[in-house]
Amino acid sequence: MFKHNIIYSFKLLIKNKVLIFWTLFFPLILATFFHLAFSNISDSEKLNIIDIAIIENELLDNNSYFKESFVYLSSSNENQLFDTIFTTEEDAKELLTNNEIVGYIVLNGDGPSLVVKNSDINTTILKYVIEEINQNSIIINNTLESSVNQNTTINDISNQIISYLSSSNISITDQSSDNVDYMMLPFYSLVAMTALYGGILGVAMINYFLANMSSVGKRVSVSPTKKSILILSGVIASYIIQLLGISLLMFYTSVILNINYGSNVFLVFLLGLVGSLAGLSFGIAVSSLFKVNEDTKTGIIISVTMLGCFLSGMMISSLKYIIDKYIPIVNLFNPASMITDGLYSLYCYDNFNKYWFDIMSLLIFSLLLILLSITSLRRQKYDSI
Amino acid sequence: MNYVIEVEHLTKKYKSFKAIDDLSFKVKKGEILGLLGPNGSGKSTTINCLLALLNFKQGHIKIFGKEMKQDAYDIKQDIGVVFQDVAVFDELTVYENIDYFGGLYIKDKNLRKTYINEALDLVSLKDFAKFYPKQLSGGLIRRLNIACGIVHKPKLIFLDEPTVAVDPQSRNNILNGIRKLRDDGATIIYTTHYMEEAEMICDNIVILDKGNIIAEGSSDELKKLAKIEEKVIVEIMNFDDKYLKMIGKLKNVVDVTYASSILTVKYNKGQNNLVTFIEYLKENKIEYFKIYSERPTLNDVFLEITGKELRD
Numbered sequence: 208m209f210k211h212n213i214i215y216s217f218k219l220l221i222k223n224k225v226l227i228f229w230t231l232f233f234p235l236i237l238a239t240f241f242h243l244a245f246s247n248i249s250d251s252e253k254l255n256i257i258d259i260a261i262i263e264n265e266l267l268d269n270n271s272y273f274k275e276s277f278v279y280l281s282s283s284n285e286n287q288l289f290d291t292i293f294t295t296e297e298d299a300k301e302l303l304t305n306n307e308i309v310g311y312i313v314l315n316g317d318g319p320s321l322v323v324k325n326s327d328i329n330t331t332i333l334k335y336v337i338e339e340i341n342q343n344s345i346i347i348n349n350t351l352e353s354s355v356n357q358n359t360t361i362n363d364i365s366n367q368i369i370s371y372l373s374s375s376n377i378s379i380t381d382q383s384s385d386n387v388d389y390m391m392l393p394f395y396s397l398v399a400m401t402a403l404y405g406g407i408l409g410v411a412m413i414n415y416f417l418a419n420m421s422s423v424g425k426r427v428s429v430s431p432t433k434k435s436i437l438i439l440s441g442v443i444a445s446y447i448i449q450l451l452g453i454s455l456l457m458f459y460t461s462v463i464l465n466i467n468y469g470s471n472v473f474l475v476f477l478l479g480l481v482g483s484l485a486g487l488s489f490g491i492a493v494s495s496l497f498k499v500n501e502d503t504k505t506g507i508i509i510s511v512t513m514l515g516c517f518l519s520g521m522m523i524s525s526l527k528y529i530i531d532k533y534i535p536i537v538n539l540f541n542p543a544s545m546i547t548d549g550l551y552s553l554y555c556y557d558n559f560n561k562y563w564f565d566i567m568s569l570l571i572f573s574l575l576l577i578l579l580s581i582t583s584l585r586r587q588k589y590d591s592i
Numbered sequence: 593m594n595y596v597i598e599v600e601h602l603t604k605k606y607k608s609f610k611a612i613d614d615l616s617f618k619v620k621k622g623e624i625l626g627l628l629g630p631n632g633s634g635k636s637t638t639i640n641c642l643l644a645l646l647n648f649k650q651g652h653i654k655i656f657g658k659e660m661k662q663d664a665y666d667i668k669q670d671i672g673v674v675f676q677d678v679a680v681f682d683e684l685t686v687y688e689n690i691d692y693f694g695g696l697y698i699k700d701k702n703l704r705k706t707y708i709n710e711a712l713d714l715v716s717l718k719d720f721a722k723f724y725p726k727q728l729s730g731g732l733i734r735r736l737n738i739a740c741g742i743v744h745k746p747k748l749i750f751l752d753e754p755t756v757a758v759d760p761q762s763r764n765n766i767l768n769g770i771r772k773l774r775d776d777g778a779t780i781i782y783t784t785h786y787m788e789e790a791e792m793i794c795d796n797i798v799i800l801d802k803g804n805i806i807a808e809g810s811s812d813e814l815k816k817l818a819k820i821e822e823k824v825i826v827e828i829m830n831f832d833d834k835y836l837k838m839i840g841k842l843k844n845v846v847d848v849t850y851a852s853s854i855l856t857v858k859y860n861k862g863q864n865n866l867v868t869f870i871e872y873l874k875e876n877k878i879e880y881f882k883i884y885s886e887r888p889t890l891n892d893v894f895l896e897i898t899g900k901e902l903r904d
Binding site: 223 | 645679
């Protein structure tokens with residue numbers, strides 16, 4: 208009976224043209240648009256080195272790690288990220304006014320501060336790099352200070368620093384890793400969107416089994432098959448379609464559009480699958496909790512998913528940074544952000560802590576929604592005069 | 593007595609509105625019980641309560657001698673339902689639809705296959721097995737709707753207005769199928785607006801109004817409740833109202849009405865009324881298109897008791 212339900216649930220979903228468009232083909236269309244829109248920008252931006260200035264002062268002289276990091280990132284090689292001028296604040300202001308630099312950094316007692324004219328993707332990158340370098344320089348300075356009064360060798364200090372860095376959640380941004388192209392962010396968000404569009408499948412599936420949502424739901428409800436079996440088989444069938452959707456997107460973007468997911472493609476896929484579970488759970492929750500028609504439920508799923516993806520940087524890459532900085536709670540509960548964060552962390556951090564944290568967050572998010580849905584579904588009765 | 597359904601003092605309220613008010617009735621094994629009543633009379637609510645789709649605060653429902661509950665899966669196994677709204681999947685073929693709903697009751701694939709073919713035969717849809725619902729006419733979809741509800745050979749079948757909006761051929765086919773199901777041993781609860789259908793196939797009839805049973809019994813028993821024995825119906829254009837009073841004073845006439853070019857004369861005794869009235873029309877040189885006589889219907893019974901038409 209379980210197998211029978213899975214097979215028919217799969218047939219019902221795969222033959223529903225509207226569902227299949229949104230879950231399988233719409234992401235491919237968006238991927239094509241992103242590719243057409245961003246590929247040229249990405250190439251040109253890669254060649255454009257970001258011009259910045261750092262104000263020379265005593266604090267900078269004392270923070271050689273901070274200074275040397277920027278010198279390294281500004282050295283002429285294929286991975287050069289910045290062209291850095293060390294100058295006075297007056298000169299830096301003038302350079303900024305004349306648009307010769309995107310911003311300048313001043314080291315003061317509270318740490319580095321960044322002065323920019325506009326907020327764009329270059330300033331977003333600069334902010335990320337400053338934060339990473341600053342956090343690491345703090346660790347190094349602390350280590351040196353704690354070691355200076357002890358009879359330790361240079362090797363001991365080096366080992367201690369390495370130990371600190373590897374055990375901390377903060378890591379040095381590896382700008383030379385196999386893919387740090389910030390233009391990947393829309394594609395990461397697209398993976399998130401595809402995963403979360405599983406919610407539409409969840410809505411359709413639950414509606415098939417709710418007596419107050421459809422006439423077939425009424426017929427199914429009077430059958431001797433338990434609701435739990437119907438829902439579980441429906442979820443499995445929906446998840447198989449989600450798996451197809453994510454696979455199709457990954458295949459299309461990587462093979463046809465030549466999008467490079469780097470060496471962690473399996474982890475990208477895994478995150479997509481866990482994200483799909485979150486999407487499906489979201490759909491089931493919307494379907495169970497809201498007593499509105501199917502079109503409205505689908506509308507809720509699409510709009511919430513699109514909003515989540517928008518906030519996680521699908522359309523404006525720097526928006527994610529702004530949300531993270533000013534209203535971090537939004538992205539804390541935004542599954543799209545959990546997915547894009549996890550994907551971004553694969554290429555920005557030298558360990559997978561953040562990635563696994565996001566995987567766990569998505570699993571907890573899914574579990575909570577499923578529990579909520581089950582509670583709601585068990586209480587529901589058909590209600591009509 | 594072997595009762596399949598026992599309903600005692602069933603009351604269903606929606607806030608202060610009583611959809612069903614202290615309803616009690618029993619259904620014997622192998623009978624077709626007709627549930628008649630106008631819209632909002634409580635027919636569907638009664639069925640939904642019987643199927644445990646609705647909660648109710650007062651009363652008891654027993655099916656096959658056991659308390660009916662939402663998780664009474666053993667009872668549900670022997671129940672088949674054909675709802676008024678067509679409940680089939682557009683994405684599945686006729687065969688797949690019957691197989692899917694049959695699969696909710698029958699695990700054995702081979703047995704299911706046999707039952708599906710029998711259901712297709714019963715509703716004469718064998719030639720359409722590979723068709724999708726959108727490719728079927730309204731009548732054929734109704735037949736598919738029935739096949740999906742009875743494929744598992746239930747002992748108790750609920751048929752909620754199964755012949756709504758179907759052509760005469762499909763209606764006859766459906767009614768013959770229902771009779772066959774009864775002959776095979778099924779107990780059937782049949783709701784309809786069509787009195788002639790109820791008269792044709794129901795062994796017993798319950799007439800509901802405002803959530804109450806206002807009459808019950810066999811078709812003949814119910815008709816005795818009507819005070820008339822015969823109706824003469826005449827199609828007349830431009831009928832002069834002055835004749836209404838005169839006709840009303842004729843022998844055995846209890847009521848006379850004229851509306852929409854139809855003159856209806858009701859008699860409390862039913863002998864030679866048609867011949868007598870034709871003579872009356874000739875004498876008064878009243879021209880008519882058509883004239884015929886009929887026995888009282890269940891609608892007349894309903895009209896007699898409630899003062900309104902069943903279809904109101």
